[in-house]
Structure formats: structure tokens, C-alpha cells
Amino acid sequence: MRLVLQLLLISIQLLVYKGQPTPIPQYQLQPFQYHPSHLQYIEDSIQPPIPQIPVEIQVHQTILNPLTVATAHQLSDRLFLIRINLMHQPLWYFTMHHELVHIKQMVRQDLDLREDTWYWKGQPADWTIPYPDRPWEVQADLQAQMYIDLYQTTH
Numbered sequence: 585m586r587l588v589l590q591l592l593l594i595s596i597q598l599l600v601y602k603g604q605p606t607p608i609p610q611y612q613l614q615p616f617q618y619h620p621s622h623l624q625y626i627e628d629s630i631q632p633p634i635p636q637i638p639v640e641i642q643v644h645q646t647i648l649n650p651l652t653v654a655t656a657h658q659l660s661d662r663l664f665l666i667r668i669n670l671m672h673q674p675l676w677y678f679t680m681h682h683e684l685v686h687i688k689q690m691v692r693q694d695l696d697l698r699e700d701t702w703y704w705k706g707q708p709a710d711w712t713i714p715y716p717d718r719p720w721e722v723q724a725d726l727q728a729q730m731y732i733d734l735y736q737t738t739h
Contacts, residue, residue, distance in 0.1 A: 616643050616668055621735040622680050629731075630688050637662055639691060641684075645670050653679045656686040658697065664690065681728035686720070695720050 630639055641664045648655065648669040654676075657665045666683045668676060689695035694705050702709040704720050715721060 614673065616645050616676060616680075618643075618680070619677060620739075621732065622684065624735065625681060625684050625731055630684065630691055632691075639664065639687070641666060641687060643668060643680075647671065654683050656683040656690070658687075658690045678728060678732065681732055682724045685724040685727045689720055689723070 626639075626641065630641075632638065639662050643666045646667050646669065648667060648671075650671065652669055653672040654666055654668040657667070659665055664687045666680070666687070668679065668683075672679070686695060695709075696703045702711075704710075704718075709718075709720075713719075
């Protein structure tokens with residue numbers, strides 16, 4: 585009976601409503617593009633020397649948890665994915681450097697996922713440490729800022 589009433593109400597609303605649908609606002613979202621400093625960091629800090637197989641980094645723009653700006657994932661030995669939150673565009677420049685440091689940590693196996701357990705420098709990661717104090721996050725923030733500062737003073 586309840587379903588019949590709901591369908592009846594919806595049908596009446598559809599018959600009575602003659603207005604135009606409300607347009608969805610179009611935000612001025614720009615596609616992600618690497619800054620030259622990102623490309624330089626990848627070349628200087630992540631890519632192995634020739635003739636070794638190069639690292640591939642894919643960037644996907646998506647909607648993430650509102651508190652998450654981006655995440656880095658290792659998909660295979662040489663393939664990595666950075667998921668960057670569309671809602672945090674103003675933070676992309678620094679955040680991409682931060683995530684690239686995480687990729688470097690994974691390439692060097694400082695930050696390593698083995699059998700569903702994360703390791704930091706060979707020891708199981710301690711997830712009870714508050715996020716900003718986790719050593720891999722501290723290193724990512726410091727190295728990202730240091731590289732940005734270095735790049736800005738030399739270019």
C-alpha cells in the first residue's frame with residue numbers, strides 16, 4: 585500500500601511540474617597537468633638510470649573523502665597510481681610533490697606493502713601514530729617542501 589501511495593505521489597508531481605530542470609553548476613575544474621618541477625623530481629629522484637626499466641606514474645582525478653587530498657598506490661613493481669581529489673585543486677602543486685615522495689619511498693622499498701602489512705624501513709608501520717607524525721608523512725612533507733624551494737631558487 586505504501587509503495588502504491590509513493591508511486592501515485594510521484595506520478596502527480598510529474599504531471600503537475602512544468603518547469604525546466606535545474607541545471608547542475610559547472611565548476612571551472614582544470615585537468616591535472618604536471619608542473620615542470622614535478623617532472624624534474626620524477627627524473628631526478630624516482631626514475632632509475634638507463635638501461636633499467638622506467639617507472640610509470642599515472643594520475644587519476646577523482647572525488648575522494650573530503651579530508652583526503654590525494655593518495656599514492658603501487659600497482660606493480662614499476663607502475664604507480666596517484667589519485668588526486670578534484671575538490672582540492674588549490675593544493676595540487678604541493679600535494680603532487682608529497683605523493684611523488686611516497687612513490688620514491690615505495691620504489692626504494694622504504695615504504696613497502698607485503699601481504700596486507702605496511703612496512704616503514706623494514707619495520708611494521710605503526711598506525712597508532714597520529715597522521716602528521718608518521719615518519720613517512722613527515723619525510724614526504726619535508727622533502728616535498730625542500731624540492732619546491734630548491735626548484736624555485738634555481739629556475
